[in-house]
Amino acid sequence: MHQLLDLPAPFVRKNCAPQALSEWINGMTQSSGPHKLAYFGAMLSSHDIIQSAIKNEFGCHAKDNLEILRRSEDLACKDESLVDLVEESVHCNAELAGSLAAWGDYGEFAINLMRFGNMYWIDASDFDNIGYFCTFESALEYAELNYEPFLTAYK
Numbered sequence: 001m002h003q004l005l006d007l008p009a010p011f012v013r014k015n016c017a018p019q020a021l022s023e024w025i026n027g028m029t030q031s032s033g034p035h036k037l038a039y040f041g042a043m044l045s046s047h048d049i050i051q052s053a054i055k056n057e058f059g060c061h062a063k064d065n066l067e068i069l070r071r072s073e074d075l076a077c078k079d080e081s082l083v084d085l086v087e088e089s090v091h092c093n094a095e096l097a098g099s100l101a102a103w104g105d106y107g108e109f110a111i112n113l114m115r116f117g118n119m120y121w122i123d124a125s126d127f128d129n130i131g132y133f134c135t136f137e138s139a140l141e142y143a144e145l146n147y148e149p150f151l152t153a154y155k
Helices: 018-031 037-045 048-070 080-092 136-146 148-154
Strands: 095-104 107-116 119-124
Touching (some): 037 048, 080 107, 095 136, 107 136, 107 148, 136 148
Antiparallel strands (some): 107 119
16 A cells, blocks of 8 residues: 555555456446546536636637536547646636655656546656546545556556
């Protein structure tokens, strides 16, 4: 188990055989993440920060864009500026939910678990965003599995 920084209690990861672990990861990703941003569209469209950003950016078209977001339509098919705006607003107003210490080629780095509303994601330097999660535990568990070599190297 890896030490979780800045959290009240560590999260214990399941120990599984490789095949069982693979099946478990597939099951986990279907129910708890990672998800695309549109999965959280209803929650995001009702958040004050997102509503304000959309109203400021789109003016008289804000209501239409909020409705697109609320219905959780495939945002990739819509104007990219809506996706970019929502994603920027989410990331700029996020809270740090927890952090894991890791070791890479250039030394120590943090794998941060971020939170905005009821969605969580993993923020790790030099790694792309892999998506969003419904719970802190799902994001943490995914981070521990996905970044295992970096976490083990830290020890």
